[in-house]
Amino acid sequence: MKTTRYLTLTLATALVTLPAVARAQPNDAQIAAIVVAANQVDVDAGRFVAAASQSSAVRDFATKMVTDHTAVNQSAVALVTRLKVTPENNDTSRSLQAGGDKNLARLRTLTGAALDRAYVDHEVAYHEEVIQALDTVLIPHAQNAELKALLVQVRPAFIEHLGHARHLQSTLR
Amino acid sequence: MKRFGVMRSVGGLVWILACSLGPAAPPAVPISHVVLIVGMKFTPDMIMVRPGDRVEFRNTDLVPHTVTERSARVFDSGMIRANTTWRWVAGEEGTWRYRCI
Numbered sequence A: 001m002k003t004t005r006y007l008t009l010t011l012a013t014a015l016v017t018l019p020a021v022a023r024a025q026p027n028d029a030q031i032a033a034i035v036v037a038a039n040q041v042d043v044d045a046g047r048f049v050a051a052a053s054q055s056s057a058v059r060d061f062a063t064k065m066v067t068d069h070t071a072v073n074q075s076a077v078a079l080v081t082r083l084k085v086t087p088e089n090n091d092t093s094r095s096l097q098a099g100g101d102k103n104l105a106r107l108r109t110l111t112g113a114a115l116d117r118a119y120v121d122h123e124v125a126y127h128e129e130v131i132q133a134l135d136t137v138l139i140p141h142a143q144n145a146e147l148k149a150l151l152v153q154v155r156p157a158f159i160e161h162l163g164h165a166r167h168l169q170s171t172l173r
Numbered sequence B: 001m002k003r004f005g006v007m008r009s010v011g012g013l014v015w016i017l018a019c020s021l022g023p024a025a026p027p028a029v030p031i032s033h034v035v036l037i038v039g040m041k042f043t044p045d046m047i048m049v050r051p052g053d054r055v056e057f058r059n060t061d062l063v064p065h066t067v068t069e070r071s072a073r074v075f076d077s078g079m080i081r082a083n084t085t086w087r088w089v090a091g092e093e094g095t096w097r098y099r100c101i
Helices: A002-016 A019-023 A028-052 A056-082 A091-107 A112-141 A145-171 B002-021
Strands: B032-038 B041-043 B046-049 B054-059 B084-089 B094-099
Touching (some): A028 A112, A112 A145
Parallel strands (some): B032 B054
Antiparallel strands (some): B054 B084
């Protein structure tokens, strides 16, 4: 059981690891694409789980993720549109999208408690990685002051999401 | 003479009462309060209001929030979108704490 649990966590982490981010020095257009992809994959997973989970606590969390990450993307898209920055897909944004697609495909094969655990484990790993990417790559490399401010502004929400996900994870054990 | 003395005493009592009560206090003027929602926190996280006071909750975060009174949902804003404001007028005196649900 412990081995299964470890493998699940490892897989969840692997799906959201952002190796390209660690090495990258993205420009603002690439950062915009990374932000949009990062939020969109969480919206996609949240929409599925909000409809499929049997747990009200998990459904509430998933619904919140859909609401919050949709709002962040709306703000990000509005900003880059105003700045006339066209999001530029890159290895990191493509990796994020591919990881999100794999995660969603896996979640679709699960039901009940297995679905809840897989989703929440992934959410914990996902938010840890995104916060790390914000701190080490995205915020430091953002050139435009408004884009940098947006990234700084969104960080507390991701921290709160991570705390919520970890709490939920502890209740599912 | 005795009657005059009683009248003086009553008059003195009225004067003392009038002085101790003083002029009627003017009605409290409602005031405006502002609560900022910044970085997933309310600042301040509680308010003291009188009837008629106006409270403006400004959501400066990128994500939506609610302002929901903690004890018995005396007020509940519903969803306040990013960079928008919700206003509430106090119906009674009290100290209120709130959270986002």
